[in-house]
Amino acid sequence: MSNELTPAAQAALARPYKPDYGSESSRLTPIDLPVTKAVYRMALPGVMQVGADTVIAIGRKSSLWPMTFGLACCAIEMIGTFMSNHDLDRFGIVPWPSPRQSDVMIVSGTVTKKMAPAIKLLYEQMPNPKWVISMGACATNGGPYTEYDRVLQGVDKIIPVDVYVAGCPPRPEALLDGFLALQKKIMEDKRMVG
């Protein structure tokens, strides 16, 4: 069948290998964060002894709904954390399969350059305020796969990350600790998030 090729096609086959990445860089540009306003500081003035932002932050940190989406091996440990042995429900953390109703995104696994636009879209679909936990070495900086060029070297290249959890994969206790750190961060950042 090779004899039926046109000379142009044969010349294309014969030329040396040169990688062509297409329009990939446009898909991997980071997200712009809108300037948020601290509207909640103006609402509910002076009714309680504590500031309204504290009350709202307590409410937020006590019912974090992470979006259930697993990328790779870390997803198995994430499921293990939700199950009865480690029981995330006791912190008010309930998995939710839709980005529209969830607060936290757990990036659990290797982010490849093919998957990166989908993750960015999911992050954009989540309503404010939203937080991101980067679970495991792969999501943090590419982990063991960082040398392969189809792997993104860390999900923080495309979306902002609040908590990094170390491990490959992290133990369920480590993810629990990550959630506790996130709750602490929510209380510390209460004046900054609108």
Add this chain to the structure above:
Amino acid sequence: MTQPAPASPPEYPGISGLIHKSLPKAAFTVLSTKTDADLQVAAADLLELVQGLFERKELAFDMLANITGIDMGEDKLAVKYNFYSFKHNHRVQVTVTVPWANRHVPSLTSIYGAADWHEREAAEMLGLVFDGHPNPKALLLDEDVRIHPLLKSHPLQTVEILQGIEEGVPGFKF
């Protein structure tokens, strides 16, 4: 790739002898008989040999287990096919070597349904062209990214070192 036929045909041990006996016209050479028999054929003769392996009752290779593309260096690519027979419980490996400038291999999708994805993967990983494949699209990579990562000339990514460049405690300075 075919050698001139010797005066007295060589004694092939095991499965390669059986193939030689039942397919006397097939042009192949036996590379090694240590583990699986490894038959080397030219790309033009591949389809005929595989058709024979599939159809002959005493061979009955009804499963295509694996297709491996290899960058052999010196502007050569190799494709290794692993066949298995459920009926007789024997295996054979078939090797096709093609030059980079004319990297055409006939597709086996007309005989084995399993060849579809294996061939698409080998095609995008090494730049092979499988003639007659019904759906020659990219499988594992993005459709507009035309790279062949498993070629030896394709580079690895440099690793970013995030800590230890500045002096003192790593991290942000306020």
Add this chain to the structure above:
Amino acid sequence: MSVWPEERVTTIDSFNTVDMTINVGPQHPATHGVFRMVLTVDGEVVVDCEPYIGYLHRGLEKLTENHDYRQSMGWWDRTDYLAGLCCEGAYCMAVEKMAGLEVPERAEYIRVMMMELSRINSHFMFLGAFGADVGSFGTSFIYAWRERERIYDFFEEVSGDRMFPTYFRPGGLMADLPENYESRVRWLLGSINQGLEDLDGLLTGNEIFVERCKGLSPMSTSRAVNLGITGPILRATGLPWDLRKAEPYSVYDRMKFDIPIGESGDIFDRYFVRLSEIYQSTKIIEQCLEQMPKGLVLNPDLPKTLRIDNAECYIRTEGTKGEYGVYAMARGGVKPYRMKLRSPSFCNLAALKEMVVGNYLADAIIILGSLDIVLGEVDK
């Protein structure tokens, strides 16, 4: 002779719909990872299915080519991440075969025991996830994870890690088992049997589950063989083919166990074959405990740096999803020249289109679940 009056037929014709395209994934709770498929539906019936993979393509083979034989172990662990030890076993066997290394007998028995525990682990994950797919939302998952956590605890005790122990080495094992392993494993087997009984009662005893799965998407043996399907899905079509019996590797030829098979290759058969395989695996583990010899677990003649001259092999093992094959080639030096993974999920998933087309949209999700794919293995 038509039983329907003519008017009825014309009424049904007026329900004709236009084909609609539905995108499922890559983020979808039912796709078991980052798998994406584009379904074309006519009303509720799927008329076309186009699977897209590669969202987890992270270069296992490229990285293996560029690293030492012992450094690469971790990546092979992470291919089938539900049963890391089975993948480790296949990788080590490929390196051992190329280098001509001997494995001590005790190490072989421990390997078989750990690989069967991994298989149980993976099949429990299937039972949990498949139950959740069919509709028993959390219960089957929680039953399955109770046993999985116990097996993980044992892995951690043995090697230090829960999911990816990296416990095998080319030429043997990292370390011997802990002192009390026999009582621990026997306790584990009792627990596994209890969990199996619970899940069997929950799912097989449930009429809704059985009604939904029986007769859905049957498959003939000849078609399955032509598509390259292996493992429990092939056995569900009625072919008693298991690489542990057909071409015994390690010490599987000394074990007595049966190969569970199905009848028609439908979804229920695939489920029931996996359920029965857990029981067979417990039998293998018991025989391992009885026959376990004493001795070394690592080949003492192992060179400090593994260098392999021209060698080539294709190793096939019975992974948890089917034939887990490793094609390996060495041309001198400390690195392999080429290593290719023949992953069973990859080949089984290629047949998804044939299974899904003609069924209802809701059943497409169950059919995908019954394949028991692991995306780390599909995308490599």
